[in-house]
Amino acid sequence: MSTIVIENLSKQFSKRNKSIEALKDINLTIQKGEFVCLLGPSGCGKTTLLRILADLDTPSSGHVSLPNTNGDKPIQSMVFQENGIFPWLTVEENVAFGLKMRNIQSAIVKERTAYYLDKVGLTKFKYLYPKELSGGMKQRVSIARAFANDPEILLMDEPFAALDEQNKFILQEELLQIWQETNKTVLFITHSIDEALLLSDRILLMSSQPGTIAKDIPIEITRPRTIEKVRSDPNMTRTFLDVWEHLQSEVNHSKLLED
Numbered sequence: 128m129s130t131i132v133i134e135n136l137s138k139q140f141s142k143r144n145k146s147i148e149a150l151k152d153i154n155l156t157i158q159k160g161e162f163v164c165l166l167g168p169s170g171c172g173k174t175t176l177l178r179i180l181a182d183l184d185t186p187s188s189g190h191v192s193l194p195n196t197n198g199d200k201p202i203q204s205m206v207f208q209e210n211g212i213f214p215w216l217t218v219e220e221n222v223a224f225g226l227k228m229r230n231i232q233s234a235i236v237k238e239r240t241a242y243y244l245d246k247v248g249l250t251k252f253k254y255l256y257p258k259e260l261s262g263g264m265k266q267r268v269s270i271a272r273a274f275a276n277d278p279e280i281l282l283m284d285e286p287f288a289a290l291d292e293q294n295k296f297i298l299q300e301e302l303l304q305i306w307q308e309t310n311k312t313v314l315f316i317t318h319s320i321d322e323a324l325l326l327s328d329r330i331l332l333m334s335s336q337p338g339t340i341a342k343d344i345p346i347e348i349t350r351p352r353t354i355e356k357v358r359s360d361p362n363m364t365r366t367f368l369d370v371w372e373h374l375q376s377e378v379n380h381s382k383l384l385e386d
């Protein structure tokens with residue numbers, strides 16, 4: 128069953144009287160429950176695509192079809208790289224925010240908030256404010272809030288990019304656990320090939336500007352996965368090199384166009 132269908136999507140921006148073609152002719156189908164990573168050179172339109180799916184921006188042409196939820200829950204929730212939580216609310220209030228906005232019964236809000244606070248290990252920090260939290264803890268709040276909202280689709284824009292390796296690894300594991308339990312569809316932007324191999328069912332590799340889907344690569348290594356398992360699998364080594372070479376040539380290509 129497909130959750131997201133994108134047909135002939137293109138997006139142009141105008142910047143200082145010049146037109147920028149950010150996305151060109153994107154055609155894509157994503158199945159319910161799939162974990163898909165978007166990888167591509169800087170400026171290739173990854174965030175633009177996510178923003179269109181989040182309804183924060185509109186396509187210049189083409190069509191996006193998302194599931195219909197009859198308004199009883201959100202279609203999509205977005206997790207940003209940083210600063211995605213409200214500084215004036217406590218950890219608990221941040222996680223409960225979306226549910227309260229939808230006037231969900233307070234007993235359910237409490238139960239669901241407590242469940243996801245526990246999942247991301249923040250129960251004992253629930254009365255703290257964001258300024259009292261580390262970067263990793265803030266991202267945990269964002270993830271707990273996104274899942275507590277119970278959306279059909281999770282849109283994640285480099286959520287772990289600002290974290291140190293150790294924290295990144297712990298959060299990747301937590302995310303995978305919650306994803307497997309909830310069967311949400313996840314679209315996840317990353318610049319890390321290792322991260323994409325560890326997390327995704329599929330890597331969508333984009334070309335440099337204008338962004339197109341250059342390759343659609345299934346990642347078939349069994350779950351649960353660990354970095355060690357991914358690194359020692361010869362197929363994954365080959366995929367890593369393929370993706371690496373693609374990114375290198377796209378970066379070189381866009382440099383040539385700039386020169």
Ligand SMILES: Nc1ncnc2c1ncn2[C@@H]1O[C@H](COP(=O)(O)OP(=O)(O)OP(=O)(O)O)[C@@H](O)[C@H]1O
Nearest residue numbers: 140141142147149168169170171172173174175176
């Ligand atoms: N609101 C906007 N107005 C004008 N140009 C924009 C706007 N948003 C994005 N762009 C341009 O569209 C292109 C794609 O940007 P986008 O942020 O989607 O790329 P990205 O792949 O997410 O980049 P990065 O990996 O560096 O985060 C860039 O050239 C960017 O400058």
